[in-house]
Amino acid sequence: MADVPTLVEQARQGRPRAVARLISLVEGASPQLREVMAALAPLTGGAYVVGLTGSPGVGKSTSTSALVTAYRKLGKRVGVLAVDPSSPFSGGALLGDRVRMQEHTSDPDVYIRSMATRGHLGGLSWAAPQAVRVMDAAGCEVILVETVGVGQSEVEIAAQADTSVVLLAPGMGDGIQAAKAGILEIGDVFVVNKADRDGADATARELNHMLGLGEARQPGDWRPPIVKTVAARGEGVDEVVEALEKHRAWMEEHGVLAERRRRRAALxxxxxxxxxxxxxxxxxxxxxxxxxxxxxxxxxxxxxxxxxxxxxxxxxxxx
Known part of the structure; x- marks a missing residue:
């Protein structure tokens, strides 16, 4: 049996092995899970949770890695929860090595964890909210939740994050796909990645047009910005962080952040x-x-x- 109070104290000190052990207890639905959650409850609520979603191939992992770099430059401790498709044989995460994030593995203020969806169609593991709670209690100031690209069920990310980032890329028909999948409704910030490719400006224009269609926003409501990036080169990433911080400030000012967190807890x-x-x-x-x-x-x-x-x-x- 794990010594939960010791693990929690070590996690608070930023020890990666303790964080890993706590998340393993969560993922394995340990009998000690109730004790873990009770110990973590008073230590949570400080992290800003950002969800990243989009079709396969848009560069989610590269964008996540670039955001980690940007937030580390700001002195933030960062957690990454990468929710992957489950192996049909082992139930483990197929993309667990997270090759694109290897540059951050030696940084003690970055914690990266892959988690299998275990067949859950929403793209998010049932244990993801508790894993986010562990990272929050461990002092991660920003937690990036990157989900598998599974189309229409990606809207579940909106229920798990303070701010939802939707990534698109030129030449992939993403604009039409976004409209079909209902992603336009859940995106707080839109990112057109691989903006050095032909068609990036057209994708941004099409997206802007669709966001304007049937818009029923009142004065003072949040209008999702569209940011163009080349994440592989770090271009435009600072602008994404700026958009995220603006959205966070807007939510705090209008009481939206507290309401989203209440709704998340209820779910x-x-x-x-x-x-x-x-x-x-x-x-x-x-x-x-x-x-x-x-x-x-x-x-x-x-x-x-x-x-x-x-x-x-x-x-x-x-x-």
Whole structure:
């Protein structure tokens, strides 16, 4: 069994191994998870969480690495949570080596962790919110959450981040894809990466046009900026950081940041409760209550919805 108080204290001191151990307890749904979360609760709330999403090939990892460099120049301690597609064989992260971020691995004020989605369609692991909490408690001032590019389900990043960054690239049909995927609604900052390629200006114009279509913003509302970058060369990255800081200041001024964090906490509680309920239902396979309900459905005495109501009612009152 892990010594949770010692691990938490070591994580607060910025020791990478302690942070890694705590996230492993989270990811493995350890029996000590409740103790870990209780110990971390009073230590969280200081980190600015930035989500990065976009289609495969737009340069998310390169952009994330460039943002780490920019924030380190500002003296910030940075955490990176890279949520990858799961291996169908091991359940591990296929892209766990994070080759593009190797330059930061020797920096004690940068913590990088890959996490598998484990088949979760939203692109974010169920454990991602708790992993963010560990990094927050460990003193990371900025946490970058980079998600897999899985199209329409990428909108889940909006529920997990203070600010959502949507990356696009010229020549990939990203503008149309963004409109289809509903990404336009969740983006707080848009980045056209690989801006040295032909078509970058046209992509930015098309994106600007689509953002203006049907716009129902009031005076003082946030209008997502569009920033052009060449992340591989670090060009335009400082402008992205400037846009992020402006959005953070706007959210704080208008009470949006606090509201987003409340909503995020509510979703986290809901996910934990649903997971617990699902586990209890899973334990019922072969149970006489479930078998009895199934028999009544087959006999035409009960419909599946009423049976489900009875099952849930029995589980919740018994708990």
């Amino acid at each position: 986290e509680v809901e996910a934990i409760a649903v997971t617990a309920l699902r586990e209890r239902i899973g334990d019922l396979h072969g149970d006489r209550r479930l078998d009895a309900l199934a028999g009544r459905i087959v006999a035409g005495e009960l419909d599946p919805y009423r049976a489900a109501d009875e099952l849930v009612e029995g589980l919740t009152t018994a708990g």
